[in-house]
Amino acid sequence: MEVKDIVVFVEFEEYELKIIAFSAALAKVFGAEVTLMHVLHTGYDYLEVGGYGKSIEIAYERALNRARHLMDEYIREVSETYDVKFRKKLAMGHPLDEFINYTNMKKGIAILPNHHKNARLKFTSPRITHKALRKLNTNMVFVNGEFLPRIDRISISKILVPVDFSEYSKSALRFASAIAKKNGAHIHTLSVIHPPRVSPELLEDIELNYQEFVSVLEREVKNKLENLVNECIDECNIKNITSEVLEGQPPDIILELSREKFDLISMGIKGRSLSEKLLVGSVTEHVVELSNIPVAVIRSF
Numbered sequence: 365m366e367v368k369d370i371v372v373f374v375e376f377e378e379y380e381l382k383i384i385a386f387s388a389a390l391a392k393v394f395g396a397e398v399t400l401m402h403v404l405h406t407g408y409d410y411l412e413v414g415g416y417g418k419s420i421e422i423a424y425e426r427a428l429n430r431a432r433h434l435m436d437e438y439i440r441e442v443s444e445t446y447d448v449k450f451r452k453k454l455a456m457g458h459p460l461d462e463f464i465n466y467t468n469m470k471k472g473i474a475i476l477p478n479h480h481k482n483a484r485l486k487f488t489s490p491r492i493t494h495k496a497l498r499k500l501n502t503n504m505v506f507v508n509g510e511f512l513p514r515i516d517r518i519s520i521s522k523i524l525v526p527v528d529f530s531e532y533s534k535s536a537l538r539f540a541s542a543i544a545k546k547n548g549a550h551i552h553t554l555s556v557i558h559p560p561r562v563s564p565e566l567l568e569d570i571e572l573n574y575q576e577f578v579s580v581l582e583r584e585v586k587n588k589l590e591n592l593v594n595e596c597i598d599e600c601n602i603k604n605i606t607s608e609v610l611e612g613q614p615p616d617i618i619l620e621l622s623r624e625k626f627d628l629i630s631m632g633i634k635g636r637s638l639s640e641k642l643l644v645g646s647v648t649e650h651v652v653e654l655s656n657i658p659v660a661v662i663r664s665f
Contacts, residue, residue, distance in 0.1 A: 365542070365665050367394035369472030371453075373463050374402045376434055377477060379509030382518070384438050386507055386658060387475045388446035389518050393546050396473075399451040400438065401466060402431045403459040428454055445516045460492065464499045474504040478652065478659075493649050497633065503539065503662050505628075511656040520547065524626045526554045526618050529588055532632030532662070537592070539665040540630040541600035551596075551605040554621060555589050556614040557581055578611065585609050615650040622657055630660045 372387045374380060384400065391398045404427055431454055439450045455462045467474040476496055496504065512518055523540040527533040540551050557578070589607045597603060610617050622629050631648055652659050 365538075367396045367473060367542075369399060369470045370394075370396050370475060371399045371401055371463070371467045371470055371472045372475040373459075373477060374400045374431075374435065374438075375459070375477065376402070376431070379512070380477065381438055381441060381509075382512040382515055383475065383477055383507045383509040385442050385446065385515035385518050386509075386512055388442050388448045389520060390473070390475075390505070390543075391448045392446055393520065393543050397449045397451060399453050399470070399472070400435050401453040401455070401463055402435065403462040404428060404431070404454070404456045405459055406456050424456070442515060460495065464496070468499075468501045471502055474500055474502055476504060476506050478506040478508040478655075493652055497649060497652075497661060501663070503660065503665065505658050505660045506652045506655075507658045508656055512658075520549055520627045522550045522552070522626045523628045523630055524552050524554060524618070524622050525630045526556065526614070527589065527592065528555065528632070529592065530632060534592070534632075535665040536630040536632045536660070536662040537596060538600070539660060539662045540628075541596055541602055541605075542665065543628075544602045544604060545600055548604065549627075551602070552626070553589060553593060553605065553607040554618065555585050555607075555609050556617045557585055557609060557611050558614060582609055582611070615647050615654075618647075618651050619654055622651075622655060626657055628658050628660060629655060630662060633661050633663050 370387050370391045372384055374384075384398070387398050390396075404424060432452065435452045439452075443450070453466065455466070463474070474496075493506075520543055523543065525533075525537050525540045527537060537551075537553065540549070543549050544551050586607075586609050589609060593605055593607050596605060608621075610621070618629065618631075629651065631651065633648060648661060652661065
């Protein structure tokens with residue numbers, strides 16, 4: 365799948381320059397263009413209120429000119445490190461709605477800020493994250509710029525891919541593989557087993573204790589994961605890929621493991637594990653909201 369456009373939501377908040385630099389690093393991998401999009405919020409038609417139309421119109425124009433200037437500054441600084449093509453997109457309306465509509469039309473990768481202290485839109489709030497995940501029809505990456513390195517040291521060289529063997533998580537693996545094929549990144553696949561509660565009576569009936577039950581499940585998952593990795597090696601022509609099976613709560617395990625010097629998490633938006641839901645909304649949202657590293661949420665690839 366070819367990636368042509370990466371659209372970055374720009375609100376001129378703290379750490380945003382590093383988010384744009386991350387977007388440029390991703391664009392460089394795919395040979396894509398980066399569009400910086402800023403939406404001037406309009407709660408209602410100020411141009412017709414109280415006879416102030418002309419002054420408000422001038423204020424809007426000044427705000428748009430200032431946004432163009434700040435975007436030019438971002439582009440100039442990031443371009444010193446990343447040789448990619450930038451575009452600017454300015455609009456008026458509800459910021460998140462306009463961004464969703466434009467990105468869905470472009471069918472590009474959406475880059476959303478994920479600051480823990482975002483002053484305006486608070487992208488880490490469940491409501492905003494939920495809306496973006498449900499309304500965006502494209503692939504997206506949530507980026508917490510606070511924890512990114514300085515702009516000339518940003519890289520995507522180690523990718524964590526949680527999988528549950530659904531088509532959605534396989535798309536996330538293909539996305540990571542596309543990056544690895546172009547820049548040699550290391551992919552680490554993870555499958556989390558979260559065995560359901562089983563009554564002792566049932567275990568007695570099938571002559572297993574709980575630990576034996578978990579061991580059987582773990583062996584089954586390891587075999588499936590090994591087969592998936594081998595398929596990826598053959599189909600995607602990559603070799604730098606490892607795998608791991610862990611037991612626990614999926615979001616907790618994913619977040620804990622991601623702290624081990626990974627640059628990106630690539631996740632599916634839907635799916636089911638062998639025992640229960642794994643990568644469905646609540647888990648994805650939990651990881652997006654709490655992760656310090658960028659999280660790619662992949663619908664299809």
